[in-house]
Amino acid sequence: MTKHLLSIDDVSRDDIDSLLKLTDGSADLRTRRIPRSPALRGKTVAWLFYEDSTRTRLSFETAAKTLSADTLNFSVNSSSVNKGESLRDTVETIGAMGVDGIVVRHSCAGVPQRIANWIDAPSSNIAVINAGDGAHEHPTQALLDLYTATKHLGSLEGKHIAFVGDIRHSRVARSGAAAFAKMGAQVTLVAPQTLLPPSLEGWQAEATNDFDSVLAEVDICYLLRMQLERQNAALVPSLREYRAEYGLNQTRAKRLKDSALIMHPGPMNRDVEIAGDVADHPNAVITDQVSNGVALRMAVLFNLLAVTDDDDATSAAVTDDDDATSAAVADDGDATSDAVTDEMDPS
Ligand code: MLT
Numbered sequence: 001m002t003k004h005l006l007s008i009d010d011v012s013r014d015d016i017d018s019l020l021k022l023t024d025g026s027a028d029l030r031t032r033r034i035p036r037s038p039a040l041r042g043k044t045v046a047w048l049f050y051e052d053s054t055r056t057r058l059s060f061e062t063a064a065k066t067l068s069a070d071t072l073n074f075s076v077n078s079s080s081v082n083k084g085e086s087l088r089d090t091v092e093t094i095g096a097m098g099v100d101g102i103v104v105r106h107s108c109a110g111v112p113q114r115i116a117n118w119i120d121a122p123s124s125n126i127a128v129i130n131a132g133d134g135a136h137e138h139p140t141q142a143l144l145d146l147y148t149a150t151k152h153l154g155s156l157e158g159k160h161i162a163f164v165g166d167i168r169h170s171r172v173a174r175s176g177a178a179a180f181a182k183m184g185a186q187v188t189l190v191a192p193q194t195l196l197p198p199s200l201e202g203w204q205a206e207a208t209n210d211f212d213s214v215l216a217e218v219d220i221c222y223l224l225r226m227q228l229e230r231q232n233a234a235l236v237p238s239l240r241e242y243r244a245e246y247g248l249n250q251t252r253a254k255r256l257k258d259s260a261l262i263m264h265p266g267p268m269n270r271d272v273e274i275a276g277d278v279a280d281h282p283n284a285v286i287t288d289q290v291s292n293g294v295a296l297r298m299a300v301l302f303n304l305l306a307v308t309d310d311d312d313a314t315s316a317a318v319t320d321d322d323d324a325t326s327a328a329v330a331d332d333g334d335a336t337s338d339a340v341t342d343e344m345d346p347s
Contacts, residue, residue, distance in 0.1 A: 001015045001019075001303055001304070003120075003127055003304070004112075004127055004128040004130075004304070005128075005129045005130060005139050005300060005304060006112045006113050006116060006128065006129075006130045006139070007113075007137045007139055007175070008137065008142055008143075008175045008178040009178070010139070011143075013183065016143065016146065016183065019143060019296070019303060020143075020146065020147050020296075020299075023147050023295045023296045023298070024295075025299075026063075026294075026295035026296070026298035026299050026302075027292065027295035029066065029298075030066065030291075030294065030298075035066055036066060036068060037066065037067050038068045039067040040067040040068055040301060040302065040305055040306060041068040041069075042070075043101070043305050043306075044069065044070040044072060044098065044099045044100055044101075045060075045069050045070070045071050045072070045099065045102070045103060045305070046071070046072040046074055046094050046097075046099045046101070046102050046103070047060065047061070047071065047073055047074055048074050048090070048091070048103065048104040048105070049074070049103075049105045050076050050104075050105060050106040050107065050111075051105045051107045051132065053131070053132070054267070055266055055267070055290060055293070056131050056132060056138075056140075057105075059293040059294050059297055060103050060129075060140075060297050060301075062294045063294050063295075063297035063298040063300075063301055064301055066294070069100075069101075069301065072094070072097065074090075074094065087115075088118055091115050091118055091119065095119050095126055099126060100125065100126060100127065100305050101126065101127045101128075101129060101301065101304060101305050102115060102119075102126060102127075102128050102129070103129045103131050104128060104129070104131060105132045105133070106132075106133050107133075107134050108133065108134050109134035109136035109137075110133060110134075110136065111134075112130035112133050116128040127304040129300065129301075129304065132171055133171065134171065134230070135168070135169045135170065135230055136171050136174065137171050137174055137175045138171040138174075138265075139175050139179075140293070140296060140297055140300055141171075141172050141176070141265055141293075142175035142176045142178070142179035142180075143296050143300070144292050144296040144297075145172075145176055145179070145180075145263060145265070145289060146179050146180065147292050147295075147296050148285055148288050148292045149180075149261060149263070151288070151292070152261055152285060153219060153220075153261065155183075155184075156180060156185045158184060158185070158186070159180075159184075159185045159186070159219040159220065160185065160186045160188065160214075160217055160218045160219050161176075161180050161185050161186070161187055161188070161218065161219065161220040161222055162187075162190050162214050162218045162220070162221055162222065163176060163177060163187070163188075163189050163190065163205075163224060164190040164191065164221065164223050164224060164246060164248070164273070165190075165191060165223055165225070165226065165246060166195045166225065166226045166227045166231075166235075167189045167191045167195055167197060167207075168197050168198075168235075169227035169230040169231060170225075170227060172224060172265045173189065173222075173224055174203075176222065177189065177203055178203075178204065181205065187203075187205035187206075188205060188206050188207065188208060188214055188218070189203070189205050189206070189207040189208075190207070190208055190209075190211050190214060191207070191209065192209055192235075192236060192242070192246070193209060194235040194236065195235055195236070196209075211245065211252070212255075215252055215255040216256070216257070218256070218260055219257065219260055219261065220260065220261045220263055221260055221261070221262050221263070223262070223263070223268075223273045224264075224265070224273065225265070225266075225267060225268065225269055225272075225273060226239070226242070226272060239272055242272070243271070243272055247271075247273055248262065248274050248275065249278060250275060250277060253275075253278045253281055253283075259283075260283060262274075262278065262279075262281055262285070263284075263286065263289060264279070264284075264286050264289075265289065266286065266290065268286070
């Protein structure tokens, strides 16, 4: 895997397979009586969130704390940004504090890449993780969605996923379509013409305006939130009309295959893209997505931060599926990962 996680392009299919396997170990650790591993003890992760977030930020924080990393909270509202500090100066200041990772969310596409370029001195081991940049990418969301879908459906090869809604402004759809296509799934984008991307170039997906025509065929029906904060013009006549054509209501849900999953990245607009009772449907795996998000982000943080370079990464070890506890880094070159994790959990 590359040094940073900025885009789904940074991970190959093999990288994804190993990340999902590592996520199994992380999920297992989270079920323990004391869900803690020392895997990232001594590492520091800074959160650089320039845009609102509840679940992604809490998910990353929980993941980092579960792996015993220290965290630095950067709050835009009470920071020097309000005194006119540039993004570059902020990043350089945080970098100079000796952090090992920066998790960044920004409303402008490309910001995580810029930050990675600024800090990519040969001597720097800081990993940058994109937690959502504008309407561009949200790679950890795509990876947790792959994990969730795989847990329920097995291999995604040949499976059909429809992303439904505001594709044009959705970083979730952009990263998700690329990730699902990488795993061999067929991807269909479903939206009114005004909410489809202006061109499908670069998307490994087909598109339709007719939601009803794909309902009976899909294995995953993935609803997206209307990104009103990124729209600068009325792109649908009204939310009521949008809901009538593109909302997943009970009537439409009944036409899905019995095994079809209903997914949504949250936050949901109940009764707009998804009817309230459909959100609570037995095939809706929306809370699984949230809980798998923590395990997946543990795997990502471990992968990017635990092994940095030859001198300090002498003892990184990840347990395997034999008695698979979790990811754990053996300390001082003697303890094995199992011993360390067992020590954390005497049960
Ligand atoms: C995002 O950050 O893009 C969210 O997970 C999805 C949304 O805001 O609709």
